[in-house]
Amino acid sequence: MMIKLIYFDFNFWRVDILRLCLSYSSIPYELQRIKRQDWKKKKNQFPFGQLPVMQVNNQFFSHTHSLAKFCANQASLYEQDEFKMLIVDQVLDWANEITNHIAPSIRAAMREKNFEKSRELRKEFIKNDLKRWFYYLENLLKRSSENKDFFTDKFGIADITAWRIILWFTSGKLDEIDSSFLNYTPLLKKYYDGISNYEPFTKLKVYKKIVS
Ligand SMILES: N[C@@H](CCC(=O)N[C@@H](CS)C(=O)NCC(=O)O)C(=O)O
Numbered sequence: 001m002m003i004k005l006i007y008f009d010f011n012f013w014r015v016d017i018l019r020l021c022l023s024y025s026s027i028p029y030e031l032q033r034i035k036r037q038d039w040k041k042k043k044n045q046f047p048f049g050q051l052p053v054m055q056v057n058n059q060f061f062s063h064t065h066s067l068a069k070f071c072a073n074q075a076s077l078y079e080q081d082e083f084k085m086l087i088v089d090q091v092l093d094w095a096n097e098i099t100n101h102i103a104p105s106i107r108a109a110m111r112e113k114n115f116e117k118s119r120e121l122r123k124e125f126i127k128n129d130l131k132r133w134f135y136y137l138e139n140l141l142k143r144s145s146e147n148k149d150f151f152t153d154k155f156g157i158a159d160i161t162a163w164r165i166i167l168w169f170t171s172g173k174l175d176e177i178d179s180s181f182l183n184y185t186p187l188l189k190k191y192y193d194g195i196s197n198y199e200p201f202t203k204l205k206v207y208k209k210i211v212s
Helices: 013-024 036-045 064-074 082-110 115-144 157-170 179-184 186-195 205-211
Strands: 003-008 029-034 053-056 059-062
Touching (some): 013 029, 053 064, 064 082, 064 157, 082 115, 115 157, 115 179, 157 179, 157 186
Antiparallel strands (some): 003 053
16 A cells, blocks of 8 residues: 655645654655646646545545544554544644634735735734634643643654644744744643654654754
């Protein structure tokens, strides 16, 4: 079985969590990049007209949560216990939620080139959602984890996902958002620093590419 991941020609959490997961357990995969300018003519080739897509045995599969579960299972980075699965799935759903909340401000700038609208939407996101959604994640960590190092007390796809989203929001690449918001969730900040220093993860080539 050869896994092929398909995404745009930039790094983003939706595909990075799949790459990190497979790389962590040395599962071979191929990554196909699609140029933004080629997307219009390619979009209809994919089952939901969105990326990421995973191709296995000549079949296409979509939706980040579904793909993450599949890749994590292959990599033994998912859980077997039903209640632990629920914790992991909530982190994946949280990642989708916070992305959906910030997406309008990104779309206004990237697609509509309406920078004024984008700035307004970003301000609203910062006021209403930023701290709130990270606070929700911190609470989930508090409730779920004994050691507070990993969501289910051992490294897995939930940690890869939470780490990747925090990296995105603290990277300085999102206009108006600087990393200081994470000081409001000190447990999450400590958790993030811990994952950023977890050697079996940080030694991966793909990790280094993503943080560079
Ligand atoms: N429900 C999808 C959403 C994926 C999604 O929003 N992909 C964006 C890029 S991050 C996309 O394909 N945008 C191009 C388009 O919708 O035409 C998932 O969970 O993966």
